[in-house]
Amino acid sequence: MKRFAALVFVLVSLAVPAHAVTVVPSVAAQQAQDGPAIVIDDSGDLPEEEAWTFRFLVPTLMVMALAMVVGLVVWYQRGLNSRYRIRDAE
Known part of the structure; x- marks a missing residue:
C-alpha cells in the first residue's frame, strides 16, 4: 500500500507541473493584467522618521564628549x- 501511495504521489507531482505549463492563459486574463491591481494614492505627506543613528547615537556621543571635557x-x-601650592602669608 505504501508503494502504491508513493507511486501515485510521484505521478501526480509530475503531472501537475506539466499541466500547468501546457495551459495557455485566456485573452480575458491577459487584458485584466494591463493595469495595476491596486492603485495607491501617494500624495499623502507622511512625516519621515529620523534615522536611528540621529535619534540615539548623536545624543549619546554628545553626552560622552561633554563628560570627557568635564x-x-x-x-x-x-x-x-x-603641583603648585599657594602658601599663606605669615
Whole structure:
C-alpha cells in the first residue's frame, strides 16, 4: 500500500507541473493584467522618521564628549593644585 501511495504521489507531482505549463492563459486574463491591481494614492505627506543613528547615537556621543571635557578640566585642575601650592602669608 505504501508503494502504491508513493507511486501515485510521484505521478501526480509530475503531472501537475506539466499541466500547468501546457495551459495557455485566456485573452480575458491577459487584458485584466494591463493595469495595476491596486492603485495607491501617494500624495499623502507622511512625516519621515529620523534615522536611528540621529535619534540615539548623536545624543549619546554628545553626552560622552561633554563628560570627557568635564573630566579633563577636573583632572587638569587637580594636577595644577597638587603641583603648585599657594602658601599663606605669615
